[in-house]
Amino acid sequence: MAGQQAVEHKYVYDFSEGNKDQKDLLGGKGANLAEMTNLGLPVPPGFTITTEACKAYLSTGEEPAGLGDQISARLATLESAMGKRLGDPDDPLLVSVRSGAKFSMPGMMETVLNVGLNDRSVVGLSAQAGGNDRFAWDSYRRLIQMFGKTVCEVPGEEFEHALDDVKRAKGVTNDLDLDADDLRGLVDAYKRIFSKHTGREFPQEPREQLDLAIHAVFESWNADRAVLYRRQERIPADLGTAVNVVAMVFGNLGPDSGTGVAFTRDPASGAQGIYGDYLANAQGEDVVAGIRNTVPLQELEQLDKKSYDELLSIMARLEEHYKDLCDIEFTIERGKLWMLQTRVGKRTAAAAFVIAGQLVDEGLIDLDEALHRVNGAQLAQLMFPRFKLDHEFQPVAKGIGASPGAAVGKVVFTSARAVELAAEGESVILVRRETNPDDLNGMIAAQGILTSRGGKTSHAAVVARGMGKTCVSGADDLDIDIPGRKFVVGGQTVSEGDVVSIDGTTGKVFLGEVPVMPSEVVQYFEGSLDPAHIDNALVRAVHRIMTHADGKRRLRVRTNADTGADAARARRFGAEGIGLCRTEHMFLGDRKELVERLILARDGKERDDALAALLPLQRADFVEIFREMDGLPVTVRLIDPPLHEFLPPLEQLAVNVAVAQERGEDVAKEEALLSAVRRMHEQNPMLGLRGVRLGLVIPGLFAMQVRAIAEAAVECAKQGVRSCPEIMVPLVGAVQELETVRSEAEKIIAEVTREQPVDVLIGTMIEVPRAALTAGQIAEAAQFFSFGTNDLTQMGWGFSRDDVEGAFFWRYLELGIFGISPFESIDREGVGRLVRIATEEGRAARPGLKIGVCGEHGGDPESVHFFHEVGLDYVSCSPFRVPVARLEAGRAVVETGGSDSR
Numbered sequence: 039m040a041g042q043q044a045v046e047h048k049y050v051y052d053f054s055e056g057n058k059d060q061k062d063l064l065g066g067k068g069a070n071l072a073e074m075t076n077l078g079l080p081v082p083p084g085f086t087i088t089t090e091a092c093k094a095y096l097s098t099g100e101e102p103a104g105l106g107d108q109i110s111a112r113l114a115t116l117e118s119a120m121g122k123r124l125g126d127p128d129d130p131l132l133v134s135v136r137s138g139a140k141f142s143m144p145g146m147m148e149t150v151l152n153v154g155l156n157d158r159s160v161v162g163l164s165a166q167a168g169g170n171d172r173f174a175w176d177s178y179r180r181l182i183q184m185f186g187k188t189v190c191e192v193p194g195e196e197f198e199h200a201l202d203d204v205k206r207a208k209g210v211t212n213d214l215d216l217d218a219d220d221l222r223g224l225v226d227a228y229k230r231i232f233s234k235h236t237g238r239e240f241p242q243e244p245r246e247q248l249d250l251a252i253h254a255v256f257e258s259w260n261a262d263r264a265v266l267y268r269r270q271e272r273i274p275a276d277l278g279t280a281v282n283v284v285a286m287v288f289g290n291l292g293p294d295s296g297t298g299v300a301f302t303r304d305p306a307s308g309a310q311g312i313y314g315d316y317l318a319n320a321q322g323e324d325v326v327a328g329i330r331n332t333v334p335l336q337e338l339e340q341l342d343k344k345s346y347d348e349l350l351s352i353m354a355r356l357e358e359h360y361k362d363l364c365d366i367e368f369t370i371e372r373g374k375l376w377m378l379q380t381r382v383g384k385r386t387a388a389a390a391f392v393i394a395g396q397l398v399d400e401g402l403i404d405l406d407e408a409l410h411r412v413n414g415a416q417l418a419q420l421m422f423p424r425f426k427l428d429h430e431f432q433p434v435a436k437g438i439g440a441s442p443g444a445a446v447g448k449v450v451f452t453s454a455r456a457v458e459l460a461a462e463g464e465s466v467i468l469v470r471r472e473t474n475p476d477d478l479n480g481m482i483a484a485q486g487i488l489t490s491r492g493g494k495t496s497h498a499a500v501v502a503r504g505m506g507k508t509c510v511s512g513a514d515d516l517d518i519d520i521p522g523r524k525f526v527v528g529g530q531t532v533s534e535g536d537v538v539s540i541d542g543t544t545g546k547v548f549l550g551e552v553p554v555m556p557s558e559v560v561q562y563f564e565g566s567l568d569p570a571h572i573d574n575a576l577v578r579a580v581h582r583i584m585t586h587a588d589g590k591r592r593l594r595v596r597t598n599a600d601t602g603a604d605a606a607r608a609r610r611f612g613a614e615g616i617g618l619c620r621t622e623h624m625f626l627g628d629r630k631e632l633v634e635r636l637i638l639a640r641d642g643k644e645r646d647d648a649l650a651a652l653l654p655l656q657r658a659d660f661v662e663i664f665r666e667m668d669g670l671p672v673t674v675r676l677i678d679p680p681l682h683e684f685l686p687p688l689e690q691l692a693v694n695v696a697v698a699q700e701r702g703e704d705v706a707k708e709e710a711l712l713s714a715v716r717r718m719h720e721q722n723p724m725l726g727l728r729g730v731r732l733g734l735v736i737p738g739l740f741a742m743q744v745r746a747i748a749e750a751a752v753e754c755a756k757q758g759v760r761s762c763p764e765i766m767v768p769l770v771g772a773v774q775e776l777e778t779v780r781s782e783a784e785k786i787i788a789e790v791t792r793e794q795p796v797d798v799l800i801g802t803m804i805e806v807p808r809a810a811l812t813a814g815q816i817a818e819a820a821q822f823f824s825f826g827t828n829d830l831t832q833m834g835w836g837f838s839r840d841d842v843e844g845a846f847f848w849r850y851l852e853l854g855i856f857g858i859s860p861f862e863s864i865d866r867e868g869v870g871r872l873v874r875i876a877t878e879e880g881r882a883a884r885p886g887l888k889i890g891v892c893g894e895h896g897g898d899p900e901s902v903h904f905f906h907e908v909g910l911d912y913v914s915c916s917p918f919r920v921p922v923a924r925l926e927a928g929r930a931v932v933e934t935g936g937s938d939s940r
Contacts, residue, residue: 049091050108052115053084058360063088065280067138070380077359079352079377083119084133084284085112087252089140092278095256109252113283120285125244129166130159132177132286135251137258139279142381148188150251151321152181152286154244171218173291179221180321182228182240185247189254192235200227214319248283255281265854275854287376289369290321294342297321300335300349300366302357305385308392308575312336312350314366321369345375356380361402362411363393387416388576395579405586406932412583413929414899414922418442420580421560421918422508425541426553433546435527437488437513440499442543444554445486445508448535451523453480455534460484467538469525471518473498474683478626481507486540488547490516490525497840505604505916508542512843516547563611563921584921587928588612593905594912595923596671598892600624602662608917612924615671615762616663617824617914618892621743622677624659625652625684633684637714642737649742656743660750664761668754671762673824673892673914675803676743676779678768680728681718681736688715724829724838729769733779740767744783748790748798755794764799766824771806773815780819803892804876805829813876817883824914825873827893827901831860834869861894864901874908890914899926906930 056064056072064072068086075081087109094102117123122131132154155163155178164174186192204224205211216224232240241247258264259279268275289297300314314335339346349368352375356364365383369376385393394408403411422443425431447465450456456468460483468484470477472491481487481501486508489498502509518525523534532538532549539552561567562577596617597608605616625633632651639645663672685691691712698705720726733740744765751761765783770776780800787798804810805826813823832839839861850856864870873891881887890912895901897915902923905913907930915923 049105050112051086061140065138068280068282081377082285082287087281089278089280092256124154127158128162134284136282137255137279138282140277141273150184152177153247155181156242175221179225186232189250190236196231252281287369287371294372297369302353302364308389345370348375387419390416391579392575409932414926418922423554426555431548435513435515435547437510437545439543439545440511441502441509443508446539446551447485451520453477456480456483490518510540510545587925590931591927593927596914597917602666605663605666611920613920617673617890619674622679649738656746657750664754669760673764673766675766676740678729680723685715730775744786748787751796752794766803768803770802771808776802776819810872810876814879814883817880822888825891827895831869863898864895897923902926903930
């Protein structure tokens, strides 16, 4: 029975027993050590303890049954292979203990080297090394330092201070200038530090050192920094980490030894060549720890040509085998090269595209695999301008990077001032506590938006992303004084007209002008760079991969656009129509006075007059958009937000009226406005009189918009422009609402298009949970669906989108309740299920029903894959995210093994 138990629960694998495809079981490091071993490369012998052992240990706090015996058996095999024994005082076997999860998690668990050394075997180690006492005591002090810090949580800086004290006392700055006696004294100092913090002597039993180090690796999986990293990178929390126990090889035996890291291509640019660093007479982490200056890998050729040539040969072999950029760690021990690790290397976004293209050219991968190896997040990084931080620029504040990019301009505090200065050719940064729809003109005029409140789903963030504007929100260190036209941060006052620079990727705010580099990728998408005639490897690679993605994808990609300019830019970026034209943005600016007339109308005639004045303005807007989208569909959402949003805030208006009355001024108009605002005031306007409800309660409002759309379509048709309007009714929760609006709309359309036929579809936005659950009924009256996932998420979760991010989302992310905000990436299990139900039931009732999505999720890479899986026809997103959605729609087909585009 015991033997059967051991077979069923095999927790320890020799390197010769695994391969690179066993990362779930052996972790990335163990799987790749096994792969290199099986390729016949010079890998020190060792074994891997599986992720299953880690998960079992974490669930009980104890080693799973049989693990200790399996470790002992593998240790005996290792001792036999090396001809040495762990703990032998005369000829000790030493091992390293390293973590290795399925996904690389840099800095999560540091390596412990030289496990097995103690007060007796340090003498034997010296004898092994030909009487090299310095090497032996250097190895021993490293063990105590690494073991103390990593296994027993002794503050690392105490060891560093002790090392600095010894060097200072000797009058040297380099640790290589310390001799054996210096290091022997350092070992004693390290032991005292260890004892002070742990309450025990440094363990002398080698097997105890090994077991404690293995347990520390297991426990590191749930360390704070590991948990935080997993959340940021969306790595599942239940994977566990493997542990690798490897026979030590030594790079600190003298000038003919050393350690280094190498890349088969430049991870920053993707350029081919020899990239890496080498450090002679060094061990383990010295290369990356910055203890001494490394030399470029090319210099190894002069130091040790035999090892250099062998390393280059192995690098070429590994890249051909893995068919990708490889990141390699190696050690040279007295002229003998040892491979300690390889993995598919991390790279910049630019390098990812360039390398994928190179590997296709070299015949190592095909275009499907190239498409798989890049992603939308990388493409988005390449599309935004970035700061060129050649000099030392220190941020004065940090908020949330709400919309990527780099923006520089003069500070302004009002939209009017932003528009004024922009018209004079000035670059401006609009600074507000928070923005609202009234700030739209200023946001359009500004290079970037900076707010002291809000998060990634605040008004400023959503609108900025839609326009491709840089935005930093929630920079709460800023004390903003709008009336005084200044803000104070860190004791410094920044006044209107002063220049600031904001980084929408990192959320950092700088005083003064930081140089900005334009995005060559955006220039390509906008047509100003021809990939066929430009010496730019990145642009050529992007063009090639995007062309392949367009050929593979099934999902169409539309854009969210409210103006002709936005529509034109989106079309250049590859948009295949407009999935959301928000008509409420057409009610702002100079037209607010007409909206006020509509709201204050005392009878039907005044209301009709206000609507009649709005009609030609709306019609002109639609004509402009239809012209830009000639031949492509345009989904126009009828007015959605409550009308009070187009009026001054209640508190501000009340104060203004009171002050004016005190001065004896004529406030009849303002009092009428105040009365209307009070009448329309709602405790929760997002769940109040808005969307379809507004169209049913305000006679003629929707009719005016429908007429404007139809008349614009007819006017375009007469000019030879083919328009494909789709009228979308928002916030429908019951089929009867849609039926009422559709009936009136169809009469108007029939009247307007009698002499010039134009096809106009009428559908609805699925954004109320009840609509999703009754989609079969609603589809009988709808010619298309479009999911408004912003509101569907808000109502599905019961969250106020404008409030929750700053209020408690940070805590939900910290606790792991969210891996990512459900407003950023679709909640598959909850909101996503509503999308799936509505899609299935809608198409069951109306086969061939056209269905899309136009919420923020339409441009989110993870969400695009979900919408492909569910079977939607298209996604719609902001113009700048159109290329991202195109790329991800192609990747979704490749990664699910689907067929080519229809």
